[in-house]
Amino acid sequence: MSLTLQQQLQHIIDHKTKPLGALGRLEEVAMQIGLIQQTTKPVIQHPHIIVFAGDHGIATTGLVNTFPQEVTAQMVLNFMHGGAAINVFCRQHKLTLKVVDAGVNFDFSSNPVDLISAKIGYGTKNYLNEPAMSVAQAQQAIDKGKAIVAETAASGCNCIGLGEMGISNTSSAALIMSAMTGLPVVTFTGRGTGLNNDQLQTKIDTLHQVYEKHALSELKEKPIELLARIGGFEIAMMAGAYLEAVKQKMVVIVDGFITTAALLIANAIFMAEKQKSLVSDWKTLIDHCIFAHTSHEAGHEKILGRLGVRPLLNLSMRLGEGTGAALAMPLIQSAVTFLNEMASFESAGVSNKE
Ligand SMILES: Cc1cc2ncn([C@H]3O[C@H](COP(=O)(O)O)[C@@H](O)[C@H]3O)c2cc1C
Numbered sequence: 001m002s003l004t005l006q007q008q009l010q011h012i013i014d015h016k017t018k019p020l021g022a023l024g025r026l027e028e029v030a031m032q033i034g035l036i037q038q039t040t041k042p043v044i045q046h047p048h049i050i051v052f053a054g055d056h057g058i059a060t061t062g063l064v065n066t067f068p069q070e071v072t073a074q075m076v077l078n079f080m081h082g083g084a085a086i087n088v089f090c091r092q093h094k095l096t097l098k099v100v101d102a103g104v105n106f107d108f109s110s111n112p113v114d115l116i117s118a119k120i121g122y123g124t125k126n127y128l129n130e131p132a133m134s135v136a137q138a139q140q141a142i143d144k145g146k147a148i149v150a151e152t153a154a155s156g157c158n159c160i161g162l163g164e165m166g167i168s169n170t171s172s173a174a175l176i177m178s179a180m181t182g183l184p185v186v187t188f189t190g191r192g193t194g195l196n197n198d199q200l201q202t203k204i205d206t207l208h209q210v211y212e213k214h215a216l217s218e219l220k221e222k223p224i225e226l227l228a229r230i231g232g233f234e235i236a237m238m239a240g241a242y243l244e245a246v247k248q249k250m251v252v253i254v255d256g257f258i259t260t261a262a263l264l265i266a267n268a269i270f271m272a273e274k275q276k277s278l279v280s281d282w283k284t285l286i287d288h289c290i291f292a293h294t295s296h297e298a299g300h301e302k303i304l305g306r307l308g309v310r311p312l313l314n315l316s317m318r319l320g321e322g323t324g325a326a327l328a329m330p331l332i333q334s335a336v337t338f339l340n341e342m343a344s345f346e347s348a349g350v351s352n353k354e
């Protein structure tokens with residue numbers, strides 16, 4: 001009887017010159033990548049980090065954030081000039097970094113920078129008063145995210161980490177997690193970029209109000225409507241990016257808190273399409289994802305538990321930008337390298353256990 005791919009991979013891993021299971025989580029990652037690429041000899045080619053930036057209308061109220069909205073645009077320029085944390089880690093690990101203007105409240109046209117322009121609008125509307133965007137805009141952002149990843153795949157990349165920049169986007173992420181799980185919004189409301197206790201309470205009260213106003217508890221199975229009410233352009237674009245990356249059979253690395261919220265949206269879209277059998281040959285979106293790290297932001301651990309996944313790292317980081325994904329990349333490359341290059345007991349003439 002012929003072995004399944006999973007059995008073949010397990011056999012190769014178990015016959016490397018090491019005690020059984022001694023490479024721990026790296027063995028799981030090697031197996032996962034082999035299954036994603038449907039081969040016993042997987043490769044990581046031209047790994048990319050793509051950072052999506054967008055502004056949030058709620059940021060202008062100061063009720064949920066400490067930093068002003070302008071910081072989003074300022075950080076995009078910092079990315080372009082190579083000075084942010086994500087630039088440093090991408091340079092260190094030889095990752096290609098792309099930055100996308102998904103909807104920043106700034107006109108970058110006079111800046112001669114290598115920025116992918118995909119602006120859906122100059123920031124979302126303030127969802128305390130009205131929906132953040134139209135359903136058409138949410139859909140447009142998803143489609144744009146798909147197109148950007150399709151282009152990246154066509155350039156020869158088969159491994160991608162997504163990152164984001166958008167002042168106040170921990171609030172959208174918290175609302176999405178709450179709507180998707182049915183758990184109270186307070187479970188997912190954290191200090192973001194550094195709120196003190198009083199400011200945190202104001203954020204919790206504000207988001208609770210938003211949750212009720214937009215009846216978010218009814219939108220668990222309407223991810224695009226949910227995005228339209230309280231999303232961000234960068235979150236919607238990342239959701240599209242995840243969908244396309246999985247379709248392209250890329251290895252997908254999930255960064256932190258906000259990127260996980262975008263993944264929840266993508267997964268809900270995926271499940272709806274699966275039910276309509278539009279994607280019958282796919283398994284689940286989550287199977288294609290390697291979770292880089294547990295963010296320090298409140299609730300990330302809980303949502304990861306709900307998804308049944310265990311990230312590779314826990315460094316108490318709470319930055320975003322794709323930094324956790326960039327740091328996980330060398331581990332992912334090591335998983336593939338040991339699978340391809342390590343000798344087996346047979347080839348090295350090393351005696352295996354009796
Ligand atoms: C200088 C600076 C650089 C950042 N890089 C990522 N974020 C992170 O913090 C923001 C979300 O936190 P909140 O919801 O509390 O505003 C996002 O832009 C996220 O990527 C940053 C935030 C700041 C201030």
Ligand SMILES: O=C(O)c1cccnc1
Nearest residue numbers: 256257258295318319320
């Ligand atoms: O983990 C994240 O993605 C995160 C946490 C706090 C602020 N910005 C991003």
